[in-house]
Amino acid sequence: MKIVKGFRDILPYDTGNSDTSFAWTTTTDQLRQIMKTYNFQEIITPVIEHDSVFKTGIGEDTDIVSKEMYEFVLERDSSTVSKEKILKYCLRPEGTAPIIRSVIENSLSKIKSLNKLFYLGPMFRYERSQKGRYRMFHQIGAELIGSDEILYEVEILNLAKEILTSLNIDNYTFQINSIGNNESLKNISKAVSNFGRKNKDSIEEKDYKILNKNPLRFLDKAVHNYNFKDIPKTIDYLDKKSLKRFNDLTKILDSFNFKYSINNQLVRGIDYYNDLVFEVTSSNLGAQDALLAGGRYDSLMGKFGADESKSIGFAAGIERLILAMKSKNQASNSIDFFIVYQQEEMIEESLRLALRLREVGLSIEVDLLRRSFTKQIKSADKSLAENIIIIGKDNFNNGTIVVKNMASGIEEIVSLKNNIDFFLKKTKGTPNEKK
Numbered sequence: 001m002k003i004v005k006g007f008r009d010i011l012p013y014d015t016g017n018s019d020t021s022f023a024w025t026t027t028t029d030q031l032r033q034i035m036k037t038y039n040f041q042e043i044i045t046p047v048i049e050h051d052s053v054f055k056t057g058i059g060e061d062t063d064i065v066s067k068e069m070y071e072f073v074l075e076r077d078s079s080t081v082s083k084e085k086i087l088k089y090c091l092r093p094e095g096t097a098p099i100i101r102s103v104i105e106n107s108l109s110k111i112k113s114l115n116k117l118f119y120l121g122p123m124f125r126y127e128r129s130q131k132g133r134y135r136m137f138h139q140i141g142a143e144l145i146g147s148d149e150i151l152y153e154v155e156i157l158n159l160a161k162e163i164l165t166s167l168n169i170d171n172y173t174f175q176i177n178s179i180g181n182n183e184s185l186k187n188i189s190k191a192v193s194n195f196g197r198k199n200k201d202s203i204e205e206k207d208y209k210i211l212n213k214n215p216l217r218f219l220d221k222a223v224h225n226y227n228f229k230d231i232p233k234t235i236d237y238l239d240k241k242s243l244k245r246f247n248d249l250t251k252i253l254d255s256f257n258f259k260y261s262i263n264n265q266l267v268r269g270i271d272y273y274n275d276l277v278f279e280v281t282s283s284n285l286g287a288q289d290a291l292l293a294g295g296r297y298d299s300l301m302g303k304f305g306a307d308e309s310k311s312i313g314f315a316a317g318i319e320r321l322i323l324a325m326k327s328k329n330q331a332s333n334s335i336d337f338f339i340v341y342q343q344e345e346m347i348e349e350s351l352r353l354a355l356r357l358r359e360v361g362l363s364i365e366v367d368l369l370r371r372s373f374t375k376q377i378k379s380a381d382k383s384l385a386e387n388i389i390i391i392g393k394d395n396f397n398n399g400t401i402v403v404k405n406m407a408s409g410i411e412e413i414v415s416l417k418n419n420i421d422f423f424l425k426k427t428k429g430t431p432n433e434k435k
């Protein structure tokens with residue numbers, strides 16, 4: 001039996017092929033904590049949605065929807081329901097459209113005029129799998145729904161940057177651009193269409209079709225897949241209002257000493273964006289170097305038939321964040337104490353002590369295989385225990401045990417009874433932290 005291609009197990013030990021579950025939970029805990037410092041609240045939506053959420057939200061002819069979505073119908077339905085009524089489901093390929101679906105469906109904008117939401121969970125895209133690119137991957141994303149205030153753009157950009165700095169990621173480039181409001185977007189599309197027509201002979205047929213359907217998506221392809229020198233730059237086609245927004249934003253970013261570079265050909269492959277778009281890439285990653293991306297999407301609610309609500313957000317790939325991190329949190333699956341006993345008759349006493357110590361939140365291992373003392377010590381060594389507790393024959397008879405620190409080798413003899421504080425002090429945490 002084999003795992004599905006492009007999917008991964010997250011293992012308890014480092015086998016060189018995956019992230020460890022320790023790195024995973026430490027990173028995701030840290031990410032949730034960062035969201036809390038910016039007062040973004042978690043929203044958890046299902047992994048399965050109706051395909052229309054993405055077809056309407058992201059756009060039918062985007063790569064994500066037209067090529068990469070895991071779509072399915074229930075086999076049962078195909079024999080019991082008429083063809084037109086068969087429901088089409090999909091595994092979500094991204095987080096924003098479902099969040100907006102949920103905000104509308106649950107009237108969250110009526111509860112709060114400004115919603116600051118974040119999500120963390122798996123996404124699915126049928127892409128060619130390679131290092132850093134999986135068919136099931138995880139994103140953490142933030143969505144700020146209900147304002148087009150530029151200072152909130154600064155907040156979102158700072159939050160994105162905070163994720164990188166908190167995780168100790170350097171070697172990254174923060175690229176920003178504006179694709180402008182509807183008026184500007186029309187101008188850009190016209191310019192790109194003209195450019196494409198002029199260069200028709202150098203453009204592959206499939207890309208030329210995209211040009212006709214969606215010039216902005218062609219622009220994205222032209223930048224990445226062709227060597228044209230004079231591809232239109234979005235900044236040249238922004239109307240006054242959009243240009244002012246972008247200039248105001250960069251001024252504030254400069255005053256906050258926020259380092260970015262402007263890439264006037266950054267557009268993003270999704271239909272719902274307007275004005276600010278941004279992307280972070282890292283040289284710590286290989287070919288798949290995008291760490292995080294986002295932008296403003298004022299028209300998405302309208303596409304779903306609801307009142308428009310000005311919104312901005314971003315998503316970061318968690319696998320790639322872990323890949324790019326300098327120190328990987330891989331080290332420690334360590335435990336506080338490994339209890340070893342000299343004779344089998346002490347096994348129950350060992351278990352009793354383990355229970356008492358676990359009650360106060362300490363992590364404890366006891367070898368219950370009734371193996372020799374030497375073998376137990378070997379297991380304790382391998383377990384990365386900070387300390388071992390030795391229940392020895394001599395000490396046991398007078399109600400004491402030996403606690404040995406594995407790093408320093410120092411041994412202490414302590415009473416077996418009423419000494420919880422001693423054990424708590426031996427480990428770094430206080431009782432509360434441990435619990």
Ligand code: AMP
Nearest residue numbers: 132133134137290291292293316317320
């Ligand atoms: P996107 O939703 O395409 O803007 O992607 C946002 C972020 O998700 C990217 O910058 C990547 O870090 C991550 N990401 C996107 N696709 C994949 C994938 N197939 N495998 C792993 N990470 C991905």
